[in-house]
Amino acid sequence: MIEYSNIQLSITNNNYSLMITQKPGTGTIIKEAFRLGIVIPGFNIPYLPMMEPVIRALRDTGTFGLIMVARLEWIKFKSGSMKTIRNEYEKLKDLNFTRLHLDHVPVIDEDNLLTDFENIISEAIDLGYDSVMIDGSRLSLEENINQTRKIVDIAHKSDIPVEAELGAVMGHESGPLPPYEELFATGKGFTSSDEAKRFVQETQTDWLSVAIGNIHGAISAATRSEKKIEARLAIPHLKKINETIEIPLVLHGGTGIGKEYLMQSFKNGIAKINIATAIRQPYEKLMNISVKEAQEAVYKEMLDIINNQLEIAGSAGKILAK
Ligand SMILES: [Zn+2]
Numbered sequence: 598m599i600e601y602s603n604i605q606l607s608i609t610n611n612n613y614s615l616m617i618t619q620k621p622g623t624g625t626i627i628k629e630a631f632r633l634g635i636v637i638p639g640f641n642i643p644y645l646p647m648m649e650p651v652i653r654a655l656r657d658t659g660t661f662g663l664i665m666v667a668r669l670e671w672i673k674f675k676s677g678s679m680k681t682i683r684n685e686y687e688k689l690k691d692l693n694f695t696r697l698h699l700d701h702v703p704v705i706d707e708d709n710l711l712t713d714f715e716n717i718i719s720e721a722i723d724l725g726y727d728s729v730m731i732d733g734s735r736l737s738l739e740e741n742i743n744q745t746r747k748i749v750d751i752a753h754k755s756d757i758p759v760e761a762e763l764g765a766v767m768g769h770e771s772g773p774l775p776p777y778e779e780l781f782a783t784g785k786g787f788t789s790s791d792e793a794k795r796f797v798q799e800t801q802t803d804w805l806s807v808a809i810g811n812i813h814g815a816i817s818a819a820t821r822s823e824k825k826i827e828a829r830l831a832i833p834h835l836k837k838i839n840e841t842i843e844i845p846l847v848l849h850g851g852t853g854i855g856k857e858y859l860m861q862s863f864k865n866g867i868a869k870i871n872i873a874t875a876i877r878q879p880y881e882k883l884m885n886i887s888v889k890e891a892q893e894a895v896y897k898e899m900l901d902i903i904n905n906q907l908e909i910a911g912s913a914g915k916i917l918a919k
Contacts, residue, residue, distance in 0.1 A: 620692045621917065623728040624758035624803055626661065629916050631845040631868035636859075636907060637916070638851070639663035639698055640899075641873035643674035647880050648685050650892045654899030655694040661913040663728075664690075665871070667700035668717065669707060669769065673816060679717070683724045694913050696727040698760075700871065704744050705735040707769040707816075718748055722755050730760040730806070738763075738792055745800040758803035760869075763796050764788030766806065766849045768813030777826050781810050787834060790841040797842045804869060806847040809835045809862075813850045814874030822881060825874050830858040832865065839866030847871065856906065875902060 630637045640651045640662060648664060655662045664686055670676040679699065686697050699721040702714045718729050731748040733741035745761045752759045765786030767774055780786065788807040797805060810830045815821055828850065839846060845868035851859075852874035859870070876895050883891035903910050 622756065622758070623663070623696045623698065624756075626696065626916055627728075627758070627804060627845050627868050630661075630912075631866070633915060634864055635912050635916060636863045636867060636909060637661055637663060637869050637912075638902065638907060638909070639665045639700065639869055639871045640876060641665050641667060641670060641700060641871065642682060643670040643676050643873070643877055644880060644884065645675070645677060645681060645685055646884075646888050646892055647876065647895050648682075648689055650896035651876065651899055652689045652691060652695055654896050654903060655913075656691050658900065658903045658910040659694070659913050660903050660909055660911065661694055661916050663696055663698040663869070665698045665700040667730075668702050668712065669816060670700075679721050679724055679726070683726065687725075693917065697725070699726045699729040701730055701732045701762075701769075703732040703735065704740075708771060709735075714744070715747065715751070719751060722752060722757050726757070728758045728760065728803075730762070732762045732806075734762040734765055734806075734808075738796070742796055742799050745796075745802055749801050749803075753801070760804040760806060760847055761796070761800060761802040762806035762808075762849075763793055764808030766808045766811055766813055768850060769816055771817060774812065774815075777812070777828070780812075781829060781831070784831065784834070787831065788838060790834075790838045793838050794841050797844060802844070804845045804847050805842065806849050807835065807838055809838075809848075810858075811848055811850040811854060814852055814877075822878060825853040828854050830854060830862055832858065832861045835862060835865050835867070845869065851875075859907065870907070872902060 642648050666676050666682045671678050702717050704714050706712050733744045749759045812828050814825045846866040847869040848867045849871045851870040851872040876898050879894035879898050880891045
């Protein structure tokens with residue numbers, strides 16, 4: 598059975614009528630955000646109790662956001678499983694402000710192992726996830742195209758939009774990161790606009806995660822509490838990609854990027870930004886003392902992200918206005 602989480606059932610008892618309202622899907626919402634130059638943040642949930650303060654902050658500020666889980670968060674962290682996350686989301690969701698997204702399902706994972714990505718993504722679609730990501734970025738261009746195309750075919754049959762990745766957004770791999778300045782100066786691993794053009798044409802992916810200087814927060818147990826390095830973005834490079842492919846672009850590793858870079862990126866095609874480290878670290882600092890206090894720390898950080906770092910408070914009204 599396929600469940601759609603963007604359908605709302607309501608019964609009004611004065612005239613005994615049953616109302617079925619279909620809320621816009623994530624594909625429509627991201628397209629509208631892209632058109633308006635407003636960014637939609639996606640928040641990773643590595644620990645289940647983090648979801649409540651994230652949704653509460655979105656609702657309290659009238660802001661639209663995605664609740665996300667990545668494969669490594671049920672393997673290396675404590676999010677449980679795709680089903681646990683889905684069940685918690687069903688309890689807490691507010692369709693005026695949230696949708697559920699499956700983040701990174703890598704074909705080759707951070708430990709260099711081949712995953713069961715096709716089954717994982719199919720299961721997510723059956724569970725009612727509103728959008729999915731396939732990450733073939735550790736493959737050759739040719740193979741990334743082949744595997745992404747396969748997932749797009751599966752997902753589009755259920756009207757589910759797909760995010761894919763091209764280029765290398767480093768940081769999740771075990772082992773040390775190459776020196777950041779060297780990465781940025783050489784543009785090594787940056788998404789090529791020519792390759793992106795071919796990739797989008799041949800895969801029909803809905804959104805593309807790009808590498809333009811952004812990096813993921815460290816996830817190994819030894820390094821996950823360290824302060825993330827401040828990354829920069831190659832805005833002219835992003836501009837070129839945006840002019841070449843004209844689909845919504847996604848910025849991973851959203852924590853710790855200078856604000857002036859972020860603001861420029863939202864004007865140049867970035868319609869979704871992934872945020873993980875910024876809300877995970879305050880939670881981890883307090884979770885063994887008090888879950889309640891840890892949740893409040895997440896809520897406080899959420900308000901700062903929405904109001905000050907991204908300046909998107911009230912975005913739901915603009916994006917869902919139609
Ligand atoms: Zn990512």
